[in-house]
Amino acid sequence: MLEKSKKKINLTVSTILIILLLFGLYLMELFLSPSNMIFIVLQKGVIYALVAVSMNLLNGFTGLFSLGQAGFMLIGAYTYAIFTIPNEARTAVYQYFGGGLIKFNLPVTISIILAGVMAAVFAFLIGLPVLRLKSDYLAIATLGFAEIIRAIFQWNALGPITNGSNLLRKFPSLDSTGFSKWIQKITCDIFGKTGNVTGATIYAFIASGICIAIIVLLINSTYGRAFKAIRDDEIAAEAMGINLAKHKQIAFCISSFFAGISGALLAMYQTTIQASAFKSAMTYEILLVVVIGGIGSITGSCISSFLFIAASEWWLRFLDAEKYVGGVKVPFLRSGFRKVVFSIIIMAIVLFYRQGIMGTRELTPAGVWNWFKKTFIKSAPKKSKEA
Amino acid sequence: MSKNVLTLSNVTMQFGGVVAVNNLSLEVNEGEIVSLIGPNGAGKTTVFNVITGVYEATNGSIELNGQTLLSNYPKGKMKKLYAGENKGLYTKTVVKTPDQITKLGVARTFQNIRLFKSQTVFENVLVARHLRRTSNLFTATFKLNYKEEAKMRSETLELLRIVGLEDVKDEAATSLPYGKQRRLEIARALATEPDLLLLDEPAAGMNPQETDDLTAFIHDIRDKFKLTILLIEHHMNLVMDISDRIYAIDFGKLIASGTPDEIQANQKVIDAYLGVTEDE
Numbered sequence: 101m102l103e104k105s106k107k108k109i110n111l112t113v114s115t116i117l118i119i120l121l122l123f124g125l126y127l128m129e130l131f132l133s134p135s136n137m138i139f140i141v142l143q144k145g146v147i148y149a150l151v152a153v154s155m156n157l158l159n160g161f162t163g164l165f166s167l168g169q170a171g172f173m174l175i176g177a178y179t180y181a182i183f184t185i186p187n188e189a190r191t192a193v194y195q196y197f198g199g200g201l202i203k204f205n206l207p208v209t210i211s212i213i214l215a216g217v218m219a220a221v222f223a224f225l226i227g228l229p230v231l232r233l234k235s236d237y238l239a240i241a242t243l244g245f246a247e248i249i250r251a252i253f254q255w256n257a258l259g260p261i262t263n264g265s266n267l268l269r270k271f272p273s274l275d276s277t278g279f280s281k282w283i284q285k286i287t288c289d290i291f292g293k294t295g296n297v298t299g300a301t302i303y304a305f306i307a308s309g310i311c312i313a314i315i316v317l318l319i320n321s322t323y324g325r326a327f328k329a330i331r332d333d334e335i336a337a338e339a340m341g342i343n344l345a346k347h348k349q350i351a352f353c354i355s356s357f358f359a360g361i362s363g364a365l366l367a368m369y370q371t372t373i374q375a376s377a378f379k380s381a382m383t384y385e386i387l388l389v390v391v392i393g394g395i396g397s398i399t400g401s402c403i404s405s406f407l408f409i410a411a412s413e414w415w416l417r418f419l420d421a422e423k424y425v426g427g428v429k430v431p432f433l434r435s436g437f438r439k440v441v442f443s444i445i446i447m448a449i450v451l452f453y454r455q456g457i458m459g460t461r462e463l464t465p466a467g468v469w470n471w472f473k474k475t476f477i478k479s480a481p482k483k484s485k486e487a
Numbered sequence: 488m489s490k491n492v493l494t495l496s497n498v499t500m501q502f503g504g505v506v507a508v509n510n511l512s513l514e515v516n517e518g519e520i521v522s523l524i525g526p527n528g529a530g531k532t533t534v535f536n537v538i539t540g541v542y543e544a545t546n547g548s549i550e551l552n553g554q555t556l557l558s559n560y561p562k563g564k565m566k567k568l569y570a571g572e573n574k575g576l577y578t579k580t581v582v583k584t585p586d587q588i589t590k591l592g593v594a595r596t597f598q599n600i601r602l603f604k605s606q607t608v609f610e611n612v613l614v615a616r617h618l619r620r621t622s623n624l625f626t627a628t629f630k631l632n633y634k635e636e637a638k639m640r641s642e643t644l645e646l647l648r649i650v651g652l653e654d655v656k657d658e659a660a661t662s663l664p665y666g667k668q669r670r671l672e673i674a675r676a677l678a679t680e681p682d683l684l685l686l687d688e689p690a691a692g693m694n695p696q697e698t699d700d701l702t703a704f705i706h707d708i709r710d711k712f713k714l715t716i717l718l719i720e721h722h723m724n725l726v727m728d729i730s731d732r733i734y735a736i737d738f739g740k741l742i743a744s745g746t747p748d749e750i751q752a753n754q755k756v757i758d759a760y761l762g763v764t765e766d767e
């Protein structure tokens with residue numbers, strides 16, 4: 101009984117926090133300049149959080165080591181772009197391929213889901229042969245797959261669909277969805293003008309948030325428990341009647357599904373996409389986010405994703421700019437130095453925080469409250485179980 | 488006579504050139520407690536691994552409640568290499584995976600305890616209810632199976648109560664003392680709703696008191712869950728106490744079978760095994 105009411109409180113608090121967060125984002129869009137760095141960090145951060153969580157589902161919760169994230173994101177991004185470019189823009193976009201092969205388009209939401217489905221279909225096909233082998237092969241096979249898919253999407257013969265090695269553009273971006281029209285209209289009704297509000301950040305948060313919530317629900321379900329059993333001991337899991345091949349396939353396809361969706365969201369964020377950008381370096385970035393956040397911690401992946409994007413896109417930018425203090429050039433500061441510092445920071449984290457920021461723990465409102473009580477109100481009973 | 492639950496016929500398991508189990512035939516009947524004994528390396532654990540589908544026997548057949556779990560004959564490079572008996576007796580191939588065999592009603596524990604290390608006592612047992620689910624991926628994710636989920640949890644709790652681990656249910660499985668970890672493994676196996684329970688050295692590492700408790704416990708769960716039990720054990724007191732019948736093997740081959748009294752009096756068993764263990 102007590103547990104139930106605790107759960108209810110947790111749920112209520114979470115709901116309130118989510119509403120406050122979305123409202124806060126709205127206020128930021130309303131009052132801050134749209135070129136503020138914070139929007140880049142928030143939008144890209146939340147999209148990376150989704151793909152990191154999807155990778156964590158596989159690496160952290162099922163014990164399968166896959167390195168195909170960039171490949172599945174590419175499939176998702178292209179699926180989204182190909183099906184949403186407005187018909188009147190296709191001649192311009194596919195200028196070298198006679199306006200392209202596809203002459204229709206689909207609504208944004210459906211295209212995003214389709215992006216996930218396409219990625220999952222590819223994952224299913226790769227998984228059939230590879231998931232039966234030892235898990236090291238999965239890493240190699242998925243890495244190879246990501247490289248091959250990148251080459252295929254740049255192949256000229258597929259140009260009428262993929263636009264070859266040229267950019268895909270003019271598809272609806274984060275700030276030109278139906279949602280952003282709706283939120284602009286509301287803003288206009290209230291304040292008499294739309295100002296800078298586009299709803300882009302809110303859209304990215306809602307879309308990624310729904311996906312992450314689904315992954316969390318899955319992990320907490322009986323299937324999630326089966327995944328963890330496989331991660332802990334395959335032989336024992338199988339002896340408990342868990343079909344290894346089937347469950348690995350499920351985890352792999354779902355992880356890829358959400359990687360595909362995050363690819364679509366990344367396309368919306370970037371406004372243009374090109375297959376050559378989805379390099380394996382991107383997968384390594386995501387892997388880093390997962391490791392820094394804690395393998396097996398969803399909230400860890402989310403937190404580290406924002407930190408990672410903030411550091412790489414914002415806080416360390418100054419390292420790339422040459423600077424003079426009193427006529428003397430500050431040593432080291434030049435283009436590329438940021439990457440060096442960044443690598444050192446990451447190495448330090450990996451060396452000194454093996455477990456990442458969160459280990460396998462999760463950050464929950466109740467956990468934070470308990471921690472708060474324990475630290476600041478000494479008499480509180482020590483009952484906190486989670487971080 | 489009561490009905491056959493498990494039947495092994497001419498089962499041979501050969502690894503490369505090593506014949507670990509050689510032409511073994513045995514039967515376990517409904518409600519019986521049968522022991523499999525033999526010196527170290529005799530092939531006892533391998534028999535369990537073959538029954539549960541971890542290894543694919545090279546030759547022979549295995550049936551559970553009249554259903555074929557395995558039927559195999561030497562093929563591929565085993566065709567030439569095969570050193571067992573009864574080559575050519577079997578012509579059909581039936582192979583089931585461990586999870587299918589568990590679903591059909593065989594559960595086991597492991598000689599080297601294999602608990603889910605990162606999980607609590609409760610979670611270790613709960614996950615073993617997964618195979619009897621009726622929910623699918625969708626209903627489970629979106630909690631439309633909440634009734635079944637609640638049932639799984641209450642059944643898990645009930646099981647923990649029966650095996651006496653209720654008070655430690657939220658502790659990490661690996662933090663338990665050895666004896667309790669073995670009990671937890673049994674509880675986890677019971678959660679899969681088996682007809683046949685295979686116990687691989689359940690008393691290993693236990694003191695005499697714990698071993699006595701275990702004897703009562705095994706009888707207890709046999710009656711409560713209507714089980715048939717096949718067990719491997721080196722503690723001869725336990726074996727002689729608990730077994731309806733005993734099979735003794737050495738170098739993978741059956742050397743004797745019968746009631747505890749018959750086995751204790753059997754010269755072959757004394758030479759191969761009992762004589763040795765008494766010295767230890």
Ligand SMILES: Nc1ncnc2c1ncn2[C@@H]1O[C@H](COP(=O)(O)OP(=O)(O)OP(=O)(O)O)[C@@H](O)[C@H]1O
Nearest residue numbers: 502505507525526527528529530531532533534598
């Ligand atoms: N996977 C394998 N590959 C090769 N040989 C194996 C394999 N598994 C078991 N064996 C061999 O089969 C023989 C029987 O081993 P098994 O583990 O079944 O013995 P056991 O009777 O359970 O012994 P113990 O009492 O020590 O547990 C041993 O010689 C072992 O080396």
Ligand SMILES: [Mg+2]
Nearest residue numbers: 531532533598
């Ligand atoms: Mg053994």
